[in-house]
Amino acid sequence: GAGVSQSPRYKVTKRGQDVALRCDPISGHVSLYWYRQALGQGPEFLTYFNYEAQQDKSGLPNDRFSAERPEGSISTLTIQRTEQRDSAMYRCASSLAGEGYNEQFFGPGTRLTVL
Amino acid sequence: GQNIDQPTEMTATEGAIVQINCTYQTSGFNGLFWYQQHAGEAPTFLSYNVLDGLEEKGRFSSFLSRSKGYSYLLLKELQMKDSASYLCAVIDSNYQLIWGAGTKLIIKP
Numbered sequence: 724g725a726g727v728s729q730s731p732r733y734k735v736t737k738r739g740q741d742v743a744l745r746c747d748p749i750s751g752h753v754s755l756y757w758y759r760q761a762l763g764q765g766p767e768f769l770t771y772f773n774y775e776a777q778q779d780k781s782g783l784p785n786d787r788f789s790a791e792r793p794e795g796s797i798s799t800l801t802i803q804r805t806e807q808r809d810s811a812m813y814r815c816a817s818s819l820a821g822e823g824y825n826e827q828f829f830g831p832g833t834r835l836t837v838l
Numbered sequence: 839g840q841n842i843d844q845p846t847e848m849t850a851t852e853g854a855i856v857q858i859n860c861t862y863q864t865s866g867f868n869g870l871f872w873y874q875q876h877a878g879e880a881p882t883f884l885s886y887n888v889l890d891g892l893e894e895k896g897r898f899s900s901f902l903s904r905s906k907g908y909s910y911l912l913l914k915e916l917q918m919k920d921s922a923s924y925l926c927a928v929i930d931s932n933y934q935l936i937w938g939a940g941t942k943l944i945i946k947p
Contacts, residue, residue: 756935765842765925765937766881779934814880826871827935829880 725749727830729815735836736805744800744833748817755798756816756827757790766814772798773820805837840864842938844926849944850916858911858924858941866931872900872911873925875940881925884911913943921945 728747736742748755754773758766768782774795783789787805792798802809812834816827843861850856862870869888873881887893887902887909899912911924923940930936 763923763939763942765927765939768934768937779932825929825933825935826883826886829882831880 727815727817727828729813729830729833731833732831733834733836735838737838738806739804741801741803742805742835744802744813744815744835746798746800746815746817746830748796748798748815749828750796751819752817752828753820754818754825754827755792756818757798757800758814758816760812760814760832762812766816769800802835805835807837810835810837840930840936842926842928842936844924844938844941846939847942847944849946850913852916852918852945852947854916855912855914856916856943858913858926858943860909860911860926860938862907862909862926862928862936862938864928864930864936867904868929868931868933870900870902870909870929871925871927871935872898872909873927875923875925877922884924916945918945918947 730745756771757769760766770780770790772792775792787803790800812832814832815830818825818827841863872884875881885900892901897914902909923942925940926938928936
């Protein structure tokens with residue numbers, strides 16, 4: 724596709740439910756990043772992949788959060804047993820390569836609301 | 839710890855010039871980005887600096903001083919559409935992108 728796409732764009736769920744957020748990066752981009760962004764703040768790093776390998780997951784808040792990119796393209800961020808504090812905008816970005824000059828292209832985000 | 843500092847908010851007048859500063863303390867340095875983010879939208883790339891000096895791109899310029907841990911984004915001939923948040927981000931020694939909280943720029947007629 725022309726840009727990074729994410730789905731769903733909006734997700735409302737009840738506390739305790741699991742959610743899966745999808746990211747489809749720009750074709751050919753090696754690196755894929757997941758961020759969480761609160762209103763009025765910069766992106767907060769969660770995790771990133773080079774191809775299918777998860778390079779760094781130090782930003783994941785706790786073990787309810789996990790991510791995968793099994794074929795080195797589409798990625799899924801899964802939040803288990805959601806809590807109200809998980810409500811946020813979740814953004815995905817991709818770049819040609821993970822090192823050096825690596826302009827990141829962002830997707831439109833998924834707005835998650837946990838009731 | 840790693841830290842990126844930017845002013846929270848700035849106000850400027852249409853047609854004028856504004857300079858948005860960014861200071862950083864990070865474990866290593868492999869480049870600095872400026873991104874623009876309109877309300878409710880995704881951040882979009884503006885500039886990248888890795889060497890000291892000024893990079894000019896149309897109405898926007900970005901400056902870097904690595905010895906001072908300092909950068910600024912200069913916007914000239916301000917237009918109403920320039921009202922947005924401007925995010926400074928630094929690539930650290932692990933090639934992680936460390937983001938500032940952003941500067942909300944308000945343009946008044």
